[in-house]
Structures are given as structure tokens and as C-alpha cells.
Amino acid sequence: MMDMIKRFKLIIWSAALAAALAACSEGASSERRVKIGVTLYQSNDVFINELKDELTLAFRAKEAPGCGAPLKLSFVDAGGSQSVQNNQVNTFIAQQYDVICVNMVDRTAASAVIDKAAAAGVAIVFFNREPVRQDLMRSSNLYYVGAAADQAGEIQADIIARAWVAEKAAAFRADFGRRVLGRDWAGEFRPVMDLNGDAVLQYVMLEGEPGHQDALMRTDVAIRELTGAWRVKVERLASDTAMWQRSQAREKMAAWLAADFGAEIECVISNNDSMALGAIDALRENGLNLPGASGGRRLTVVGVDATKRALAAIREGSLWATVMNDSKSQAKAIADIAVSAAGGAASTDAEGFDGKFFYSDYKPVTAMNAEIMD
Ligand code: GAL
Ligand code: CA
Numbered sequence: 447m448m449d450m451i452k453r454f455k456l457i458i459w460s461a462a463l464a465a466a467l468a469a470c471s472e473g474a475s476s477e478r479r480v481k482i483g484v485t486l487y488q489s490n491d492v493f494i495n496e497l498k499d500e501l502t503l504a505f506r507a508k509e510a511p512g513c514g515a516p517l518k519l520s521f522v523d524a525g526g527s528q529s530v531q532n533n534q535v536n537t538f539i540a541q542q543y544d545v546i547c548v549n550m551v552d553r554t555a556a557s558a559v560i561d562k563a564a565a566a567g568v569a570i571v572f573f574n575r576e577p578v579r580q581d582l583m584r585s586s587n588l589y590y591v592g593a594a595a596d597q598a599g600e601i602q603a604d605i606i607a608r609a610w611v612a613e614k615a616a617a618f619r620a621d622f623g624r625r626v627l628g629r630d631w632a633g634e635f636r637p638v639m640d641l642n643g644d645a646v647l648q649y650v651m652l653e654g655e656p657g658h659q660d661a662l663m664r665t666d667v668a669i670r671e672l673t674g675a676w677r678v679k680v681e682r683l684a685s686d687t688a689m690w691q692r693s694q695a696r697e698k699m700a701a702w703l704a705a706d707f708g709a710e711i712e713c714v715i716s717n718n719d720s721m722a723l724g725a726i727d728a729l730r731e732n733g734l735n736l737p738g739a740s741g742g743r744r745l746t747v748v749g750v751d752a753t754k755r756a757l758a759a760i761r762e763g764s765l766w767a768t769v770m771n772d773s774k775s776q777a778k779a780i781a782d783i784a785v786s787a788a789g790g791a792a793s794t795d796a797e798g799f800d801g802k803f804f805y806s807d808y809k810p811v812t813a814m815n816a817e818i819m820d
Contacts (some may be wrong), residue, residue: 456728470507480788481518483538484547485531487575489523491690492720493751493771497574500777501547508785517785528552535559543607544788547571547780551658556581560588573780574747576659582802589792591779593771594805595660596785598750599667601769601810606639606748606753607676610647613639639746640710647678648710651685652695652725653716661687664717664750683707695724703732703784714747719768720758722749725765729766737762752811752819760816772806 482505486494505519520538528551528807538546539562548570548605548714550556556577563570564585572582573591582588620635637643651669654661665685684702692722702708714767716722721791725747729735744763749756749787752770759765775796782794783804796804811819 447455451600461492466769466791474578479516480545480785481541481543482520482545482547482784483534483543484519484521484721485534485538485549486521486523487531487549488526492755493690493718493752493773494574495620496753497524497773497777500773501780504777504781505785508781515693524549524551526551528555532562532717533556535562539563539568543568545569545571545607545784547573547784549573550575550577551712553577557584560584569784569792571780571784571787573776577638587787587792589783589787589802589804591776591783591804592806593660593776593808595663596667598660598769598771599664599669600671601665601808602668602750603671603676603768605767605810605812606647606713606715606746607672607678609746610639610678611676613637616647617643630817638744639712641743641745643677647672647680647713648683648707649680649713649715650683650699652698652713652714652716652721653685653687654690654721656687660750661717668715682713688724690718690720692720692724695721696727697724700723700731703708703728714745716747717751719749719751719765722747722765722768723755726759730764735764737764750808752809757816757819758812760811760813763813767810770809770811772809775806776804779806796814 461596484501486498489495502519505517509517522534524534531551535546535548540737546568550572553575556572558580560570564587569587569589570592571589576590576592582590617635618638620630620652623629637713640647651665653665669680682708684705686698688698699714702711713723714725716725726735729745733742735747736742746766748766750771752768756765760768779794779796779799782796783792786793792801793799796802798804
């Protein structure tokens, strides 16, 4: 009896599925598939790869279950070459793609891409690498999705400064207890930031690609906020680009640790997480920032992005904090704008879209909230 019921259910279910599939393919064949092409500046970039995964999910979510608007989504990798990317855009146009999402290799070279697309009536959604305003104003149907770069610097400075101020207050309490009350009133005080106790934060800065809007802004604003708004005294021991890359940052940091100022470094401020993790690779090779609470001498390392690997490093205690570059909300905005632009009027329900630009908000991530950000 049970078997019969099961078989009966199976028959009904298969019939329903067949009907649904038939309805879908009918719908799909009468409707032209919207074609979306995406070109990435290069695939060897951890954040860009996470953004790519989010983009795939966001575009898939645009296809209603079963038979919603079917999309053709194609990703290509420009491999760090602007001329390769120009050709990729030309090919998408020749193949009658409706919208092209462009992660520019050289963000100052957008005009060639824009003119081609405008002539063919194809919309472009730029993302992550922001073309200059003048180019974005060249024609309608051009959009940009990214994050407000100065905010990342502000938040980095805030995280460092709050901990710095708290540490100075704790140092004062401990000192007051010893001198005035004659006892360890506030418990033993151990500095975690100002390791040499001179009330100055000795730091090194790992910068992203020269000329990238995020690298320029994050570097400048972080220090401006720390010293200006928060009045933290800082001393820059070294600063250099490591091109967003972990391996380059590891080399830079190893050289700095071996330099005559190496033992004085207290803090590593990095424009992104990959480079922060590269710095930690070098620290570990020198017996510093080892995982776990008893990991010996520990420098304060701060990144930006909140990549999966960075969140894991925060949880194990080698990376101190990061600032989330919200790939999920950027991906959603890109997908919303791209699909709607194909139909004529670009829109997204993501708050803050002004018809042309969407900037996601950055968020602070420390051991307090790293768990829930993953
Ligand atoms: C930044 C990100 C970096 C890198 C770069 C590539 O926004 O923080 O990690 O991915 O974009 O353009
Ligand atoms: Ca110091």
C-alpha cells in the first residue's frame, strides 16, 4: 500500500515537473535572453574573485525560480592588460551583448570603451575601479558601482584610534594606582599597541596599486583621521605599494623587519586584506603574530575588504581588524542596474543609487563581530 502511494506521488510530481518545464521552455524561446558580459581587470585578486562569486549569485537571483527572465552571463579575464580588455569589450558588442560590466584595468582609459559602447547603444556598468568623472559623463547609460574609498580610511583610523585611546586610559589607571594608591589597582598593564610605550604609534603602510582610487584615499584618509580627528601621534617608518598582492606584501614586510627600524614597528596599516595577510606571513617567519593568545609579540595589523581568509585570520588572532568592502551589496547593485539597464531604465532598490552611481558602505570588523560577517 505504502509503495503504491509513493509511486502515485512520484507520477504526479513528475507530471507537474514536466508541465513546468514545458511552460518554461515556451517562455524562454519566445523571449530573447538578456546577455550580460563581465570583464575583470585580472583574476589573480582575492577580493575580485569573491566579488565575482557574489555577482554570479546576484545575477542568478534575477532569474525567477524555474522560468524567470533567463540570462546569459559571461565572465572574461583581462589579465591586467587594457588592450586585451578593449578587445573583450569589442567582442561583447559584436556578439550583441545588452550590457557590459567593466572592471577597468586602467581606470583612466575608459573613453575608448565608452565610445564603442555608446555607438552600439550598449549600457556599461563600471565597478570597483572607478573611471574619472569626465569619462563617466561622456554619455548616458554609464554607471558606476563601488564603495566610498575615504570611508575605509576613516573606519581604519577609528578602529585603531579607539583601541589606542582605551590603551592610554588603561595605562594611566595602572600608573595612577601604582604611584598614588601604591598597588596594582587596575591589574597588570600590558600594552598591545604602543609596544615601546613612547605614546607614538610607529607604523608601516602597505599601499595598493598606485593610481587606484581606493589606494590613494585609504592611505591618505587613514593617517589624516588618526592624526587630525583623533590626535594620535604617529611615526611612519616605511610605506610602499605591494599592488594588492599577498606575496609582494610578504617581501616588503620581510625587508622592513630586517631593516634597522624593524624592531620598532608596532602597527601595519594595509590598504587591503591580501597585503595584510602577506605582512602576517613575514611576521610569522620572524616569530611574531603567531596564532593563539600566547603568540608572543604581536603587532597591530589592519586591512580592508573582510575576505574569507581575513575573517579566519581575525578569528585566530593574527589579524587584528579589517574594514568590510561589501561585495554582496555591490554585486546586487551591479546585477540590478545591469538587468534593468538592458530593459531601458537602470534602477536598484539598494539605497543611495542616484541614477548613475552606487557606493556601498564600509563596516568595521574586529574579533567582536568577525563571526557574524562570514
Ligand atoms: C579594492 C580592494 C582590493 C583590490 C582592488 C582591485 O577595492 O580592496 O583588495 O581587489 O579593489 O581593484
Ligand atoms: Ca610607540
